[in-house]
Amino acid sequence: METNRLIIVAVGGQGNLLASKVLAEAALLSDTPMRMSEIHGKAQRGGIVESSIVFGDAASPLITDGEADVLLGFEPSETLRALPRCSKNTKIITNIAPLPPFTVAIGLGVYPDIEEMKKIIRQETASLMAFDAMKLAKEAGSPLTMNIVLLGALLKAKGVAFTKGKMEEAIKRVTKPAFTEMNLKAFNLGFAVEA
């Protein structure tokens, strides 16, 4: 089985752990081997949360710099920061709604221009899908569904090899029943984004 190496970068609180859980469930439903590795601990304190997910025939749960097949970014400046994890062949899917770190507010840094960031990523990599996932999440009913919007876009960009049905089934199984409908809406809004 082909190996597919996916990195998810997010800021604590953006829900990337739940996104990883949905992908794990979809892998289980699709009989796809999967291992993942997460760096925990700083999530609640505004730090960066990174998940490495390896699908297919590989034993390691970790992804070396330059070897990610897909990068899913929950925050644009974090997507840019994670580019050294990618090569020119990496597929990139990113939210473009910014969440500036507090260092910007206290004048220890300047938040990069979104268009400039998109330009750089386009120059450096094979494919970029950049869109305002926060806007779609709000449209789905809650900013908290942004992680699921991004999963819809990830599937649309063929960043994972699951069927749409299996992904939807995974969302139903993993998310809280009260929010399933909203999450499925979010997923479909993400899936409708032009790849």
Next chain:
Amino acid sequence: MHKLLNDSPGEEIMLLGNESIARGAIEAGVAFATTYPGTPSSEISLNLFQMSQETDLYFEYSTNEKVALEVAAASAIAGVRTMCMMKHVGLNVAADPLMTLAYVGIKGGLVILTADDPYMFSSQNEQDNRYYGKLSGLPVLEPSSVQEAKEMTKYAFELSEKVGEPVILRTTTRINHSSAFVSLGDMKKRETKGEFKRDPFKYVTVPAVARNLHVKLLENLDKTLAISEDCEENFIEGDGKFGVICNGVSYLYVSDAIKDLDLKGKIKILRIGLSNPLPGKMIKQFVGSCDKVLIVEEGEPFMEEAVKAFAQEEGIIIPIAGKSEQLFSRLYEYNPGLVREKMASFFGFDYTPATNIDSSKFPEIPQRPPNLCSGCSHRATFYELQAAAREMDIIVPTDIGCYTLGFLPPLNTGDLVICMGASISSACGFSEVTDKKVVPIIGDSTFFHSGITGLVNAVFNNHNLTLIILENGITAMTGHQPHPGVDMDELNFKGYNRISVEKVVRSLGIEHVTLIKPFKVKKSIEQIKEALAFKGVSVIISQEPCAIMLKNLKTRKLRPFKITDKCNNTRDCINSIACPSFFIEDDKVNIDPTTCVGCAVCAQICPENAIVPLKN
């Protein structure tokens, strides 16, 4: 029902490495477990704690790792299967009981889990705890994968009982915090009661007894050696004239490299899972059948030095390498690409590493360090300390917890961190050799862990310092575990007592004790000033519950603040406390109402009185 109590053997579920270890312990019938929390081990204890609420498993959060191991030791000596978990530096704290418990031995299986942290994702050092096995003469087991972590935990209990010694189960962060599908096994019934038979000449380690016990320990080590030579944990895989010896997560990287580089039939692997004592005979045979041997192990050259010594004994003269400038480092963790590259270069195979994107020409990306939370009382206390000490030159030895983050700008509070409890003791030293006022800072959990002894020392030797104890009522950094000062009733746990930080401090005879409410800014500054002016030991206890805990408990209604038109953009708020709820929009400071908890500290600092409650 807790998901790890699922009684359907054969079912596959996605588990975190730490959950897999907890499940392994449950399958082995663990009946008694102790810990002091520490990343990356914390989820093992959290899961066992949760399961203890619905089963007859006994679990406790002990005061520190030394206490945890001593409590666990008695349980295992009495014949009960016991587990004791900690992070790698925790074993330093528990090293004293570890060394002599090895002499005494155990009856019920005792597994001591140490979670090492190469790269220091959440630790102050990256020490390699395999050496504790060598130092104590105890068996060391090291799993390579999440599934194996469960199997090996189970086996660790068996091995412990077979040799009559505690077993050290050593993991690294990449095992603890990876997830994979794990196949569930049968759960052994828990035996929760043990029996202790008096036998002073076996248990009372006076010199005459200990001399005999050391002989017994070495005999037990020999027993383990025989097992090490012939167990499933140490195995040879594949064939070829080249050999790789590896352990832990490196085994996965090596396996992938052989596949990726298409080297099947050229390189064989000796995977070491039982690494103390190392299987000398097996290693000699393996090395003797190779033209070249590479040792792949994160951390120190633990196996490499031993393998070279074994080769010397056999007179084998082939290249054996591991740590060197061209090959592997003793620093940080490894990864699949690095191992692939080093294997190719050492054995002489062609390989072009992937070229990653060069980010050196990108615009600078602002840093995103972890920060104290919105409404965190530590921020208020640090602001007040800096305000109170404005005219003074102070040294602030700090300690281990969320509050270590106070060293970052703009709070700049924290000048030295060594280990748990060192804030107070190091302050004693500073106060003697410098003429500066020393203000050690410690959290309540860390105070109970190992701060009290330092404070007793400060009082006895009459050092000049002002200790600040941040009493937030929980062990926050590692995920909100209880400690002896926690109000367990409030958290709905019955059968605990609560120890008052204030009473402990006063009981030491400290004259100058001040309680502050850090969200009352002006008053707190005055109180801190007064304490700083005192000569001798003074203590400030800053009392305010952890903001995340309150949020989770939903016991306090959030009352977010906003910035009104009165704001003249002086930005004292952002520049002095940098709460993450602030953000700049159109060059004006704003407050995010979804994250502001309403501590009102910024409102008290604002010179324009421009910050007010959102709803009044």
